[in-house]
Amino acid sequence: MTLRVGLSGGIGSGKSTVSAQLASLGAVVVDADAVAREVVGPGTPGLAQIAERFGPDVIAADGSLDRPALGQVVFGDAQARRDLEAITHPLIRRRSQQLFEAAPDDAVVAHDVPLLVELGMGADYALTVIVDVAEEERLRRLVELRGMDEQAARSRIRAQADDGQRRAAADVLVDNSGTLDDLRRRVDDLWSGRIVPFREHLADGIPGSAPGAGSAGEDERLRARVEAALGRPLGEDVDPGALDEPGVRHGLRRRGLLVLTGDGQAAAEGRASGASDEVVIASADPASAARLRLGVG
Ligand SMILES: CC(C)(COP(=O)(O)OP(=O)(O)OC[C@H]1O[C@@H](n2cnc3c(N)ncnc32)[C@H](O)[C@@H]1O)[C@@H](O)C(=O)NCCC(=O)NCCS
Ligand SMILES: Nc1ncnc2c1ncn2[C@@H]1O[C@H](COP(=O)(O)OP(=O)(O)OP(=O)(O)O)[C@@H](O)[C@H]1O
Incomplete structure (x- = not known):
């Protein structure tokens, strides 16, 4: 990619x-x-x-x-x-x-x-x-x-x-x-x-940690960044279509976040809602282990 x-x-x-x-x-x-x-x-x-x-x-x-x-x-x-x-x-x-x-x-x-x-x-x-x-x-x-x-x-x-x-x-x-x-x-x-x-980071399919592997504070900050990009609080589930909206995708990237499919591959443009039944949001910073797993609601 x-x-x-x-x-x-x-x-x-x-x-x-x-x-x-x-x-x-x-x-x-x-x-x-x-x-x-x-x-x-x-x-x-x-x-x-x-x-x-x-x-x-x-x-x-x-x-x-x-x-x-x-x-x-x-x-x-x-x-x-x-x-x-x-x-x-x-x-x-x-x-x-x-x-x-x-x-x-x-x-x-x-x-x-x-x-x-x-x-x-x-x-x-x-x-x-x-x-x-x-x-x-x-x-x-x-x-x-x-x-x-x-x-x-x-x-x-x-x-x-x-x-x-x-x-x-x-x-x-x-x-x-x-x-x-x-x-x-x-x-x-x-x-x-x-x-x-x-x-x-992209080429490796984001190595390493599973969702929730970051420290508690890191995971919380990640959640707050996603909510800021979405413009609303996150529930348990999220419509991945919402992550595909250009304004939201841009907002996620501006906050240094990547949208991955459930198996950890970087989601291609417009494909957060692809085959997988969950999406993972990760920090683009390779040093961060924080991952957020969102079920497809
Ligand atoms: C009007 C044209 C013929 C003038 O040519 P010229 O050789 O003098 O300038 P050049 O194309 O090298 O552009 C130099 C700079 O002008 C500015 N510029 C060019 N087009 C535009 C535009 N439509 N609006 C605002 N600024 C522009 C940009 O900063 C660009 O880097 C040319 O700029 C053009 O065809 N523009 C329309 C196409 C376009 O929008 N190009 C921008 C890249 S998408
Ligand atoms: N830091 C700098 N100090 C002095 N001159 C600079 C500096 N940076 C760029 N320049 C000069 O300023 C001019 C504009 O730079 P450049 O052509 O790279 O800009 P540009 O953004 O590509 O312009 P354009 O919008 O016309 O395509 C050039 O003559 C360049 O050599």
């Missing part, structure tokens, strides 16, 4: 820098901006639809998409941006799915997607990583280091979620307000401290 990590951040936050390092550490990176380019390449149906909606002014002399021209249109006009997204997002989703499926079974797939929060995609990932830098610093980097026009950068920032909304969606915040060296160390820590143990 691949471990899918969502990576996002505002424009200019350092996502590309982080995803390049994750790739060098062994992750398979699926880059939504690159996919977005591919699906509107010369001769594609995507490009034809854009030409139909936005007219010849956004097509360059060589027949390719004039990206700066289209950017000028859509980042100043929310309806035009929605129209563009209605064309491109289904194509981007389909192509990304193919790339996910092509990844080796035991891979860590890092999905670098600028609009993860805006599109409510948090529940798609085992871990959501947000690269965090205050807006004014991102603006400075975009203008000074990438030579972007300040007004153009501001209008893209306005088209995106704000820093608070992104932070609220994060399982892990990677602060990138320091130097590139600071960032490199943080990403190394993220890889060795969170991602690799998480993957090993």
Whole structure:
């Protein structure tokens, strides 16, 4: 089972820098901006639809998409941006799915997607990583280091979620307000401290202890985390369908919890309600023995 990590951040936050390092550490990176380019390449149906909606002014002399021209249109006009997204997002989703499926079974797939929060995609990932830098610093980097026009950068920032909304969606915040060296160390820590143990944990089918094997305090804390994710107290039985709801799954993962089938295998997405007549909730932290066994009511 691949471990899918969502990576996002505002424009200019350092996502590309982080995803390049994750790739060098062994992750398979699926880059939504690159996919977005591919699906509107010369001769594609995507490009034809854009030409139909936005007219010849956004097509360059060589027949390719004039990206700066289209950017000028859509980042100043929310309806035009929605129209563009209605064309491109289904194509981007389909192509990304193919790339996910092509990844080796035991891979860590890092999905670098600028609009993860805006599109409510948090529940798609085992871990959501947000690269965090205050807006004014991102603006400075975009203008000074990438030579972007300040007004153009501001209008893209306005088209995106704000820093608070992104932070609220994060399982892990990677602060990138320091130097590139600071960032490199943080990403190394993220890889060795969170991602690799998480993957090993999944691959092993969560070794070790039976439900109830944690200390009493640990088991109690686990129960409280599950109840917080569900938004209600747990009875003896739980409808596993309730655990499959995207908001709940996301809430469980944000609290570092994994849903397993009764035999201890990690439940695949949307399969907590599979064949088994019970589910087990475990802490994603390999050091914790706490397990909660829930009968299927
Ligand atoms: C408008 C386009 C042609 C401008 O192209 P350009 O080469 O100037 O920018 P590029 O695609 O490299 O994007 C750079 C950054 O702009 C921001 N951005 C791009 N699209 C959007 C959008 N729809 N809403 C908010 N921000 C966006 C992201 O931070 C992205 O990383 C292009 O961004 C586009 O086709 N956007 C629609 C597809 C999309 O939503 N892409 C985002 C990834 S899902
Ligand atoms: N800690 C840092 N200190 C200084 N410069 C940085 C730092 N992190 C990233 N940068 C630079 O800031 C710019 C933006 O970084 P990067 O391209 O990785 O961001 P991004 O989030 O991928 O942007 P986009 O949203 O446009 O895809 C780049 O020029 C990058 O080299």
